[in-house]
Amino acid sequence: MPPDTWFAGIAIPHAEGGRTEVRMNSHFRAARVYQRTISALAGGCVLSFALTAGAASLITVPNNGDGTFGTNIAGTDTYEITVYEGDSVKWTNLTPTDSVVQIGAAPSVGMNLCEDPALSRPYNVVAPYAATEFTGPLRNSPAGMIALSPNNCGYYTVPSAQACTSGPAVMTYGGKNLCAHADSVCEPALGGDISLKYKVMDETWANPDVAGVFLRLDWKDLHTGPGQFNFSFLDREIHQAAKYGKVAVIGVRVGSNSVPDWVFDEAITGVGLAADPVDLKDGNGGSSSSPGSKCGTEYTLGSPSDVNYRNHFTDLLSEMGSYLAEDARKFQHVAGVKVTGFGLETLENRATKRCNAKDPTNQQFINAVNPFVNGSNHTAGFNYLYWNPITGYPTVDVGEACECNTKIWSDAGYTPSELYRFYRHVEDTLFDAFRYRAMVYMLIQEGFPQVGENGGYEGDTLAEYNFATQTITQSSVAGVDYPLPTEQTETILREGREGRWTEPVSGAYTYTYGGRAFMASHQALDVLPQDRVIPAAACSQQAIIDVAAGTNLGSPVFPISAAASGAANCPNKWAANEGILYGQNTGFQTTNSIETPDQVDSTLWNLTANTNATYYENYERVFWRLANEVNPGTGPTRAVLDASPTIAGAVAKNLSKWGDVLRWRRYKLSTFEPQNVHMMDPFPTTWQRTFSKDLPAGQIEYYYYINPRVCSGITPSRHMRIKYIGR
DSSP states (O other): OOOTTTTTTTTOOTTTOOOOEEEEESSSSEEEEEEOOOOOOOOBBBBOOOOOSSSSOEEEEBBOOSSSSSSOOTSSSEEEEEEEEEEEEEEESEEEEEEEEEOOSSTTTOOTTTTOGGGGGOSSOOOOSSOOOOOSSSOOOOOEEEEEEESSOOOOEEETSSOOOSEEEEEEETTEEEEEEEEGGGGGGGGOGHHHHOOOOOOHHTTTTOOEEEEEHHHHEEEETTTOOOOOHHHHHHHHHHHOEEEEEEEEEEETTTGGEEEOOOHOOTTTTTOOOEEEESSSOOOOOOTTTTEEEEEEEOOOTHHHHHHHHHHHHHHHHHHHHTHHHHTTTEEEEEOOOOSSSSSHHHHHHHHBBOOOOBBBBOSSOOOEEEEEEEEEHHHHHOOOOTTTSOOOOOOOOOOBBHHHHTTTOHHHHHHHHHHHHHHHHHHHHHSSEEEEEBOOOOOOOOOTTSOOOOOBBHHBTHHHHHHHHOOBTTTTTTTTTTTTHHHHHHHHHHTGGBBBBTTBBBBBTGGGGEEEEEEEOOGGGSSSSSSOOTTTOOOOBBOOOOOOTTSSSSSSSSSOOOOOOOOOOOHHHHTTTTOOOOEEEEOOTTHHHHHHHHHHHHHHHHHHOOEEEEEEHHHHHHHHHSSSSTTTTTTOOOOOOOGGGGGGGHHHHHHHHHHHHHHHHHHHHHHHHGSSOOOOOEEEOOOOOOTTTTTTTEEEEGGGGGGGGSTOOOOOEEEEOOO
16 A cells, blocks of 8 residues: 555454455345454554654643543634654543544534534444554443343433323332333334334433443344334434443344344345244243243244345344444444344343143143153153142143244254354354454353254154154154253354354354454343352352452452352353353343342352453343432442442442442453453553654644543533644
């Protein structure tokens, strides 16, 4: 490239020899040329470029305290730094809410710096460290406290003396009622305005203890037809993230019947492009609860073996990434995207998996895994399921059908190999669209239907049983004819951390550090075993506590170097082991029963003492309660959550201090592989870039940027510029 070219929009070759490929992003998108890149970083945040001839300087620019950098130009809202060709600028004293975000033009008076489209400038997703870019630091994963957005109409507050006008009061603290909007507010079918769906409260975004929000969005609301998208929900919340200097983690739900109807309609997709619907009926997908008198809830999903289904879903992911990357002010605040596409109710990766069948003589559920009282001797009668000591065995209403979901999946072409290929394609699409942002996999260890490669499946003995003639036509064995309960999840986790998605068809491993973009999470973190109503023994891997409040701020020693335990209330061992045994970045979400300050504190001790996790997810209502229950309710001066925690009474912490601990853990993780951009500290206190565009001596160009958090300040029009002078 000529030295006077700014390398806009393409990748810079890297030390490992960036390879150029021509690949299809999805069935519906044109092939494009790109390079996979990884940047060698010094100290986790600085990339050096060849300097032009002449003396070069390092210009250190401290934060002015209000989110601005440089010297104010008298009579304006502009702050300036003068840079000569070859100089480096080092922005210092950054807080976790500070960013340097390059914009495309000089702001005019009265512009909204975080939202006005006239200031947009594309983000270089492929090469964020290219010579043309100085937006940063790279927010490459969540760290700290993450609130869950509503997956419906959300919350609002009124004074405690005032009744909620729409929906019930959820709780009352700090002189306010937290109210839940009724579904009629945002559901068009009920006369509501869909644009109000998924709205996060301003209080949540503004809460200094909350690092960001997990945005839970339904596929059907984002993708309204082939090539037709509605990103207004995303826009609204990403603008809020920018305004308050926070991060967003994006998740697209396919469960709870949120797959768009048009995906299965050939009249809309075009001939040969519709997915085949897989109609199922089941409860929550687990094995312990009865599907009920109706034999479950009806679901329509697509099979991971269905290429059309996969292409429609990955098309959405690709378009969403491209849309956000059109404006660095949006993309800068995306810290990760959830790996989804196959789900039951939530964004957890699972599907209907039970083979439900009933005895036609008494309408009771038969145990599909072990159906006959005397093993293979079916004439001795059936083993039944879901016995209750008070009510006995549950029954299914007469006339209600039960379905063997594993048989339905087998008939639809589901196989473990196709499941793995599906997730590799999803992850590869996310990498193309979001590159160095985390791919977060929400695991359920026994979440997938046990269907084999050659037609065997769990429950086939019963599903193939002829009640009229009492004959068995098929009987398969777990671990031989179909996978063991956790085998498929374990394979997906292994392929993810090894980066097998870089070659989604073959599953080949070709990209060094690629697997570090993949992180596992689990969604059922509970209080410490020692804090149960009936206390239990500590987890086998519980770490020693640094009671001196040293480098780890009075938290458990990091990293833990023992295998995770599966004992009562210990964190999910599959997610924990991704960090403990394999050095992956991990995170946890609490159960929906964790609400009180002491419960939150106990779950945070459980997370930090027993895992290497760096982020903590809880529901928006919980963070609202914590912010309003104790006065002052947020920030460093807030009261501690629990004055006498079970395992470390000398180092009790408030939510602000817990956030510091989790960000420190994320920094510590980045020091283990400083050359790996996927593990960089996303919240460094400094950010440095070198400016090396070749200009004639004395020629001047201006480059404009903002620190998005000024948008929520008293004077939100403040912006910065770099006065760039050729040597």
